[in-house]
Amino acid sequence: MVKGTTKAPGRYEIRLAGEGGQGLILAGVILAEAAAIYDGKNAAQTQSYGPEARGGASKSEVVISEGEIDYPKVIEADLLLAMSQEACDKYYHNLKRDGILIVDSVNVSRVPTSKAYRVPITRLAEEATGRRLVANVVSLGVIVGLTGIVSRQAIEAAVSARAPRGTKELNLRALEAGFRAAEELKAQVTG
Amino acid sequence: MTAQFMQGNTACAEGALVAGCRFFAGYPITPSSEIAEILSYRLPALGGKFIQMEDEIASLAAVIGASVGGMKAMTATSGPGFSLMQENIGYAAMTEIPCVIVNVQRTGPSTGLPTSPAQGDVMQSRWGTHGDHPIIVLSPSSVMETFRLTVTAFNFSEKYRTPVILLMDEVVAHMREKVDLPAPEQVEVVDRIQTNVPPEWYFPYEETASDVPPLVSFGQGFRYHITGLFHDVRGFPTERLDEIQPWLKRVFAKINNNLSDILMYEEEDTRGARTVVLAYGSTARSARHAVRLARARRHKAGFCKLLTIWPFPEEAVERLAHTAKRIVVPEMNLGQLALEVERVAGRHKVRRVNRADGEMITPQQILEAIEG
Numbered sequence: 001m002v003k004g005t006t007k008a009p010g011r012y013e014i015r016l017a018g019e020g021g022q023g024l025i026l027a028g029v030i031l032a033e034a035a036a037i038y039d040g041k042n043a044a045q046t047q048s049y050g051p052e053a054r055g056g057a058s059k060s061e062v063v064i065s066e067g068e069i070d071y072p073k074v075i076e077a078d079l080l081l082a083m084s085q086e087a088c089d090k091y092y093h094n095l096k097r098d099g100i101l102i103v104d105s106v107n108v109s110r111v112p113t114s115k116a117y118r119v120p121i122t123r124l125a126e127e128a129t130g131r132r133l134v135a136n137v138v139s140l141g142v143i144v145g146l147t148g149i150v151s152r153q154a155i156e157a158a159v160s161a162r163a164p165r166g167t168k169e170l171n172l173r174a175l176e177a178g179f180r181a182a183e184e185l186k187a188q189v190t191g
Numbered sequence: 192m193t194a195q196f197m198q199g200n201t202a203c204a205e206g207a208l209v210a211g212c213r214f215f216a217g218y219p220i221t222p223s224s225e226i227a228e229i230l231s232y233r234l235p236a237l238g239g240k241f242i243q244m245e246d247e248i249a250s251l252a253a254v255i256g257a258s259v260g261g262m263k264a265m266t267a268t269s270g271p272g273f274s275l276m277q278e279n280i281g282y283a284a285m286t287e288i289p290c291v292i293v294n295v296q297r298t299g300p301s302t303g304l305p306t307s308p309a310q311g312d313v314m315q316s317r318w319g320t321h322g323d324h325p326i327i328v329l330s331p332s333s334v335m336e337t338f339r340l341t342v343t344a345f346n347f348s349e350k351y352r353t354p355v356i357l358l359m360d361e362v363v364a365h366m367r368e369k370v371d372l373p374a375p376e377q378v379e380v381v382d383r384i385q386t387n388v389p390p391e392w393y394f395p396y397e398e399t400a401s402d403v404p405p406l407v408s409f410g411q412g413f414r415y416h417i418t419g420l421f422h423d424v425r426g427f428p429t430e431r432l433d434e435i436q437p438w439l440k441r442v443f444a445k446i447n448n449n450l451s452d453i454l455m456y457e458e459e460d461t462r463g464a465r466t467v468v469l470a471y472g473s474t475a476r477s478a479r480h481a482v483r484l485a486r487a488r489r490h491k492a493g494f495c496k497l498l499t500i501w502p503f504p505e506e507a508v509e510r511l512a513h514t515a516k517r518i519v520v521p522e523m524n525l526g527q528l529a530l531e532v533e534r535v536a537g538r539h540k541v542r543r544v545n546r547a548d549g550e551m552i553t554p555q556q557i558l559e560a561i562e563g
Contacts (some may be wrong), residue, residue, distance in 0.1 A: 029367060033196040036369040043196075045367040051221070051305045070480035071554050072366055072473075 010066050012149055013074040016139070017059040017091050018083025018107075020049055023136030028060030030158045031140060031150065035064045038154035044072035057086060064149060079147060081139055082108055083121070102142055104135065117146065119181050128177035129170050137171050141178015146185065194371050199337045199364040200225035202372075203293060203357070204233065206341030207265050209375045211382070212291070213239035214264040216253035218246055218272060221305045222361040223295035226267040247272035251279035254290045259417065261408030263345055267293035270303060273312060273319070280354050281320030282419050287396070287406070287442065289348040289383060291341070293357045295364040296472075296523075298549045307549030308361035310472055313527035316356045317501045323439055325446040327453060328356045328501035332475040334368040340498060346381035347453060351445050352403050358500065360523065362473035362551055390414065394424040396438070402445035446502060455498035456507055460486065464493030466561050467515040469508070469532060471497040474521050474552050481557035492561050503531045512536035519544060519560045521552045 014031065016024040025047045032045035044063045050056035061074045079100045082088035085108050088101075092112045095101055103111055104121040111118060119142050125135040137159060144155045156172065163171040197205075204226050207215075215230040227243070234241045240257070244250040250266045257264040268276060273294040283290050296312050298304035312319075316328045327347050331337040341357055348355040386393050386405040390413045397404045407413040416426035421438060423429045446453065460482070461467050470478035475496040485492040495511060497504060508531075512518060518536050520529040521544035529543045544560045546552045 029196070032367060036196050037194055042369065045196075046362060047365055049306055069368075070476045070483070071551075072362070072368075072476060073551055073553075075553065075555075 011069070012064045012078050013076065014062040014064070014079045014081070014143070014149070015059060015074050015077045015091055015094075016062070016081045016083070017057070017087035018081075018104075019087075020052055020056045020058040021054040022058065022083050023133070024058050024081075024083065025049070025060045026162065027136040027140055028062045030137075030162050031143070031155070032062045032064070033162070034144075034150040034154040034158035035062075038157045039150050041066060042069050044069045046072050057084075057090075059087070059091075079143065079149075081143060083135070083139070084108065085110060088112070100146065102139070102146070104139070117142070117185050119185070121178075124177045124181060125174055128173050131170070134171060134174035137174040138178040138181075141175040141180075142182050143178075145179040145182025152179070194369050196367055197334055197370050198225065198367045199331070199334045199359065200295070201229055202334045202338040202370060203267070203341045203359070203364075204229040205372060206338040207291070207345065208233060208237065209338075209378050209380070210342040210345035211263045211380055212265050212345060213237065214254065214257035214262040215240070215266065216242040216244050216250045216257070216264070217266045217268065218244055218250050220269045220272045222297055222308075222364050223267045223269045223293060223359075225364075226293060226295075247275035248279065251276045251283070251290070251292065254292075255279060255283050255286070255288050258288050258290050259409050261410075263289070263349065265291040265293065265345075267295065269295045269297050269305075270299040270312065271301065273315065277315075277319040280326075280356075281322060281324060283354040284320065284324035284326065284442070285322075285419050286417050287352040287404075288354075288417075289352055289406070290354050291344045291348055291357060292354060293341075293359060296358065296360040298547065304549040306361070308473065308523060308551065309547060309549065310360055310474065310523040310527070311547065312358065313500065313522070313524065314530075316358050323443075325353060325443050326356065326501055327351070327353060327446065327499070328358050329455070329498055330358045330471045330500050331363055331498070332472055332496060333363065334366060335370045336498070337363060338370065338372060342378055342380070343455075346379070349383040350381045350403070351449065351453075352383065352406055353442075353446065358472070360472045366473070395426050396422060396424045398424075398437075398441060402441050402448060450502065453499055453502065454504045454507070456504050457496045457498070459494045461493035461495055461511060461515070463491060464515050465491040466517045466519060467493040467495055467511050468519045468521065468557060468561065469495045469497065469511070470521050471500050471528065472523075474523055477552045477554050478519075478521055478557055480554040481561060484554060484558055485561045488562075490561055497528075500528060503528075503535075505535050508532055508535045512540055516540070517542055519557060521545070521557050521560070523547060523552060
């Protein structure tokens with residue numbers, strides 16, 4: 001066995017996991033696009049899902065790096081977003097020791113560590129916009145708010161660019177709700 | 192152009208358009224569907240044609256027909272559809288009609304794992320259709336390479352009057368990366384050779400100095416015949432011994448005499464390397480990652496990526512095998528291109544790294560093979 005990590009330094013790996021239909025692949029695309037196009041870094045986004053049109057496990061992976069990205073998948077996640085219990089159970093073991101776990105507390109009740117960020121992402125989406133559909137964009141606000149892995153301007157620009165016609169304001173409200181949740185979480189930790 | 196964040200399948204569609212493709216016939220199948228989807232609206236906007244056919248057999252038949260009509264034509268599919276296309280790949284090879292077939296590999300056999308990557312069609316892409324025939328198969332490992340090799344696939348197909356297969360895999364097809372596509376006018380595009388003789392002097396299968404006879408489109412007043420039977424210079428069926436094998440030798444020669452043009456591969460740190468990792472497609476990304484890690488750990492490791500996998504770059508591999516102690520061949524199958532490497536380098540020099548469960552080979556797996 002090869003000892004130690006095979007991950008290159010300066011590489012940040014994000015795994016967004018849940019069920020088909022939760023918009024996780026699009027969330028990964030937006031996050032990676034924010035890093036690659038609007039922040040000028042390198043990013044690769046890959047995905048894995050079953051043959052079902054809806055439901056079934058779905059995951060989206062984003063690797064962000066200052067350098068070239070060869071292997072485009074997650075080796076050892078720096079951040080895991082779990083939008084379903086199954087995703088949380090399945091991928092927690094592959095989170096780095098000091099990695100960040102964010103769970104949608106609406107869907108995930110059994111959390112494997114006390115250090116997890118529990119955020120009612122789906123409920124926040126409904127409260128902020130009236131639509132659960134934008135939970136993926138709320139999660140982007142939480143992720144960027146907690147980690148700063150891309151700049152706020154970059155994620156706002158990427159969300160705006162990918163929002164379907166007539167939904168830009170709605171999506172930016174969802175993003176803002178995620179940022180607010182992240183601020184509250186950070187205040188609790190430091191407070 | 193400016194930087195775009197683009198998927199491999201999109202880059203393939205864009206590459207086809209830049210290469211001059213104006214006809215697509217296909218049947219959607221994961222993980223290639225985006226290519227058809229994009230071309231279904233991009234082609235009509237450019238005055239081209241898009242047809243969703245009843246199946247993959249008809250798809251390639253339509254592509255071949257369009258090509259004889261003078262259009263650059265393409266289809267895109269995956270495993271099960273690629274199996275159905277084999278018959279018409281042979282027809283295109285036999286009739287020397289240019290066309291591009293994109294096969295985005297997923298895990299097989301049969302319906303397999305429709306959404307998961309594999310590299311299990313390497314041998315099928317070479318010998319899937321029956322009979323001796325030449326073929327060119329290119330395999331990209333990034334979104335940018337997908338764009339570039341799609342253009343090259345069209346260029347080779349037109350230049351050598353042969354079907355060309357772009358052998359992608361699900362990772363490259365669905366992965367998104369930043370690309371900066373060149374402006375269309377900066378891309379070299381090759382068109383098929385036309386004739387300057389009058390119609391009555393034209394022979395579509397005539398021996399020429401380049402071994403590639405000109406191809407005149409149907410409908411231009413040139414009368415000739417096309418058949419899947421062995422044929423004479425006019426295209427009519429023949430059973431003459433002095434026409435059958437010479438034809439076969441010519442169609443092999445048109446590829447084999449141009450290997451310096453057709454064979455594409457990239458090497459890094461192979462000079463003085465004890466171990467060379469030789470890879471293609473998305474696995475080349477895991478391989479390069481592993482080689483960089485190995486070199487950081489002071490192993491004398493080198494990396495070679497094949498962009499052309501058929502014809503197989505024998506001389507390059509022979510040269511690598513001459514200097515390296517070992518060649519590691521990672522593939523998302525149970526050992527296909529490794530058979531060719533073993534043939535050239537000798538079995539004792541080759542270490543296979545295989546995985547066929549629908550997941551990418553990790554850098555760690557390859558690193559273990561380098562260090563072990």
